[in-house]
Amino acid sequence: MSSVEISAEPQPLSSANARNLIDSVEAFLFDCDGVIWKGDKLIDGVADTLEMLRSKGKRLVFVTNNSSKSRKQYAKKFHSLGISVSEDEIFSSSFAAAMFLKVNNFSPEKKVYVIGESGIIEELELAGFTGVGGPEDAKKTADLYLDCSIEHDKSVGAVVVGLDRHINYYKLQYATFCLRENPGCLFIATNRDATGHLNASQEVPGAGCMVGAMCASSEKEPIVVGKPSTFMMDFLLKKFEFGCSKMCMVGDRLDTDILFGQSTGCKTLLVFSGVTTQSNLQDPSNHIQPDFYTSKMSDLLELLGP
Amino acid sequence: MSSVEISAEPQPLSSANARNLIDSVEAFLFDCDGVIWKGDKLIDGVADTLEMLRSKGKRLVFVTNNSSKSRKQYAKKFHSLGISVSEDEIFSSSFAAAMFLKVNNFSPEKKVYVIGESGIIEELELAGFTGVGGPEDAKKTADLYLDCSIEHDKSVGAVVVGLDRHINYYKLQYATFCLRENPGCLFIATNRDATGHLNASQEVPGAGCMVGAMCASSEKEPIVVGKPSTFMMDFLLKKFEFGCSKMCMVGDRLDTDILFGQSTGCKTLLVFSGVTTQSNLQDPSNHIQPDFYTSKMSDLLELLGP
Structure with missing residues (x-):
């Protein structure tokens, strides 16, 4: 059941192929x-499904583009929802941003300006970098009406942009100055998701919204470290003794999750419990096809039977 | 001196071609x-140059992408700087947004959600439309941390996005909902300028920044009514008894002002008193060439001599 044997047409998950999938995959x-989850609400059947997979010896990792939390904060969230997950099973785009700077030998003498939330700042600090902006600039305003310009720090060598629910003109202005005026300043996007389910009922603007704003004002394009960029896969490959063909990416977004899985040679399972519907999948304008699709993750458990 | 006689290479303004330009142009x-101006500071020599042009019977119009003010507010600003300009000589992108709705028979029963400042709201109201959002949403927040979703008005039939120095997540979320969920909702951008000189010293993010954010989260592209869109030219042509070849567009941006002038068949003069430098103009990556260039508008006066 390697990727070449799978037909191009996505298959609905069935008892037979669910069993095959679980048998052929190690992570x-x-x-x-x-x-x-959606917001702070666990999706039905998730806990039991994860438990079943663990009982079968499967390795589990959580690869999230949501940069609002650090790995530590995510582990806490899992625990609060009654699921035991360790920090090193979590690969968040906040962690990816810090790791990108690390593997590219970014100087710890330089600062990193953040449009984003505390997750990015925490991961930067854990990696030995100094993150500025983010939550501390949530209430700042440049009083442009009084011709009051702002000063920016010339030692900022990178701007990291992620989801920021306290986005404001000051942050956009500060980051624009860094990218336009600090020579060689890196522009890193945690991800470019258009929207996401940050709460249970609504699809709200995602990091792509803040990244789109910064692309426009800086007239530059970012390096993306979250899905569908394959940057995080290097860390997963170091973690496991097997390759991507033994992994299955389960996600709700075609343009991030499924594309990431396909680009790295994983098997892919699309679920309709998030932003994508079956009619989105089958729309002629969509060219990203998962190996399998199903309504929600716990179908894996139900289809296996008792 | 019609456009076909002008060489493709931009010419520095000289005594000879400045005289020719003024003689051949009526507006x-x-x-x-x-x-x-830059912010609230008039650029040197502007008042005398405008006076000279008026004394020669030239028609003057002010075509600005800055949507923060209405025509009325702009006329006041001109007066406060000692220059007499009437409202109907001003074509701001705030006015253009309202006129776009008008000429497209937008129903006054529907509402218009605004990411932008008071200029857009004022022009919408003058045109008989109901603008919501904008300044009144400057302090609003959706408490996403408490899983608190926001309600949006299903009767919003258009979203207008312009420069907004009080941009926040609430506005982005509201406008995203309108564009994604209200069937047929129009997406109108006043303009897409990356940056602008809103104060005298710094090039700050322009409307392009807010438009980029909304394109990303709505996954839609806007109708642009400001420069370089030629939408406003129809109104200028109705105002004057002569055509575009008798007009000269004077601007500081290649991708808005000069492109607008060229697309409509005007003569074009680039000035270096704003965001574009001579090296930007001569950079091989630039493919927008004005007919003439000079350091600042008042060179027109100086080159004519006494």
């Missing part, structure tokens, strides 16, 4: 928003 | 930010 990679 | 179209 399941799960997106979180829209797969594990 | 001068001026951009404002970076041409007339």
Whole structure:
């Protein structure tokens, strides 16, 4: 059941192929928003499904583009929802941003300006970098009406942009100055998701919204470290003794989760518990086809039977 | 001196071609930010140059992408700077947004959600439409941390996005909901300028920044009514008894002012008193060439001599 044997047409998950999938895969990679939870609400059957997979000796990892939390904060969230997950099973785009700087030998003498939330700042600090902006600039305003310009720090060598529910003009202005005026300043996007389910009922603007704003004002394109970029896969490959063909990416977004899985040679399972519907999948304008699709993650458990 | 006689290579303004230009043109179209003023500071020599042009019987119009003010507010600003300009000489992108709805028979029963400042709201109201959002949503927040979703008005039939120095997540979320969920909701951008000189010293993020954010979260592309869109030219042509070849567009941006002038068949004069430098103009990556260029608008006066 390697990728060449799978037909191009996505298959609905069935008892037979669910069993095959579980037998042939050693690690399941799960997106979180829209797969594990919506906002602070666990999606039905998730806990039992994860338990079943663990009982079969499967390795589990959680690969999330949501940069609002650090790995530590995500582990806490899992625990609060009654699921035991360790920090090193979590690969968040906040962690990826810090790791990108690390593997590219970014100087710890330089600062990192953040449009984003505390997750990014925490991961930067854990990696030995100094993150500025983010939550501390949530209330700042440049009083442009009084011709009051702002000063920006010339030692900022990178701007990291992620989801920021306290986005404001000051942050956009500060980051624009860094990218336009600090020579060689890196522009890193945690991800470019258009929207996400940050709460249970609504699809709200995602990091792509903030990244789109910064692309426009800086007239630059970012390096993306979250899905569908394959940057995080290097860390997963170091973690496991097997390759991507033994992994299955489970996600709710075609343009991030499924594309990430396909680009890295994983098997892919699309679930409809998040932002994508079956009619989105089957729309002629969609060219990203998963290996399998099903309504929600716990179908894996139900289809296996008792 | 019709456009076919002009060589493709831009010419520095000289005594000879400045005289020719003034003789051959009946209306001068001026951009404002970076041409007339920077923030609240008039650029040197502007008042005398405008006076000279008026004394020669030239028609003057001010075509600005800055949507923060209405025509009325702009006329006040001109007066406060000692320059007499009437409202109907001003074509702001705030006015253009309202006119776009008008000429497209947008129903006054529907509402218009605004990411932008008071100028857009004022022009919408003058045109008989109901603008919501904008300044009144400057302090609003959706408490996403408490899983608190927001309600949006299903009767919003258009979203207008312009420069908004009080941009916040609430506005982005509200406008995203309107564009994604209200069938047929129009997405209108006043303009897509990356940056602008809203104060005298710094190039700050322009409307393009807010438009980029909304394109990303709505996954839609806007109708642009400001420069370089030629939408406003129809109104200028109705105002004057002559055609575009008798007009000269004077601006500081290649991708808005000069492109607008060229697309409509005007003569074009680039000035370096705003966001564009001579090296930007001569950079091989630039493919927008004005007919003429000079350091600032008042060179027109100086080159004519006494």
